[in-house]
Amino acid sequence: MKNNNQSEFIIGRHPVISALRGKQEINKVFLQTGIRKDEKSVEEIIKLAKKKRLVISTVPKQKLDLLSDNQNHQGVVLSISPYKYATVDELFENAEAKQEAPFFLILDNIEDPHNLGSIIRTADAAGVSGVIIPKHRAVGLTSTVAKTSAGAIERIPVARVTNLMNTINELKDRGVWVFGTDMKGTDYRRWDAKGPVAVIIGNEGKGISPLLKKNVDEMLTIPMVGNLQSLNASVAASLLMYQAFNSRNPL
Structure with a gap:
């Protein structure tokens, strides 16, 4: 606010x-x-x-x-003062400081501040190196986001970029494997997230934009057996983050 x-x-x-x-x-x-x-x-x-x-x-x-x-x-x-955003370089530096392979979350036009806050809170718990959001047509870091994140907004760097597609290409150039989410794809339970990875979470209603879909390395899907064939963005993000956590930190 x-x-x-x-x-x-x-x-x-x-x-x-x-x-x-x-x-x-x-x-x-x-x-x-x-x-x-x-x-x-x-x-x-x-x-x-x-x-x-x-x-x-x-x-x-x-x-x-x-x-x-x-x-x-x-x-x-x-x-x-309004929240200061990190740079993509600083996200890589955060991973390096923790001596871990980069694990980024890319949010494609998330509009609900409660969803963003909840995602950041889970990202902190699951060991995400940083979150990337677009400057336009998406919620930024607000007081509602901070409240919902329960303080995690102070620990997870968030980069705000002008063009998600350009950023995804930059990540690929730097050795990051980029995954998307869709109705059709590899069962997320088979996802091996070892190494430098990023996963894209789509808009609450429209999902991932078509241009981004065309440029992911692999698509992941969350199987559902009920009548509803979609999950809340923060819930879907949480499932994927913890699958990544499990594969990166095996029992």
């Missing part, structure tokens, strides 16, 4: 603590009037804010309701 000064807001105690521990540029901390400052999470927020020499403002609940668009802020809101 942005205001006229191009600020955004992080809401909720756990996301706020994660942001304060991270490198995100923070403008101000808002605490609700009357909040118990002896509660462990609130004590931690105040301690971290003071360490960063941030301004802490005590404001009425109505002010926080306004800043958070009436979401569950738990009595605390951070005013931050």
Whole structure:
């Protein structure tokens, strides 16, 4: 969520603590009037804010309701500068720092911020090296995404690129095997994700765009036996990420 000064807001105690521990540029901390400052999470927020020499403002609940668009802020809101995106090079550097083969998630026009936040949260848990999203016709890193990611937005680098096709070609040139998702393809349970890999998750309604489909190295499919033949984007992404995790980290 942005205001006229191009600020955004992080809401909720756990996301706020994660942001304060991270490198995100923070403008101000808002605490609700009357909040118990002896509660462990609130004590931690105040301690971290003071360490960063941030301004802490005590404001009425109505002010926080306004800043958070009436979401569950738990009595605390951070005013931050808009999120800084990583570069594709930095995604590779993140994998190298962890001494792992790159494992990237490419999101083709995901529009729901809750889906993006949930995907980033799972990506953090599953050891993804970085997430790639397009600049246009897709949701970016917002306060809702941050809230839904439960702080993972501070740990998973997200690159925002002008042209997904050009980026996919760059990944291929750098030795990354690119997988897509569709109704027809290799059963995802047979996917061996060892080595440098990237998997594309399509738009919630339209799936992967035709141009991207034509340029993947292999298509994966999630078998379904019910009447509905599609899954929520974040659920599909989670299944694929953990299949990759299983093949990269065998028992």
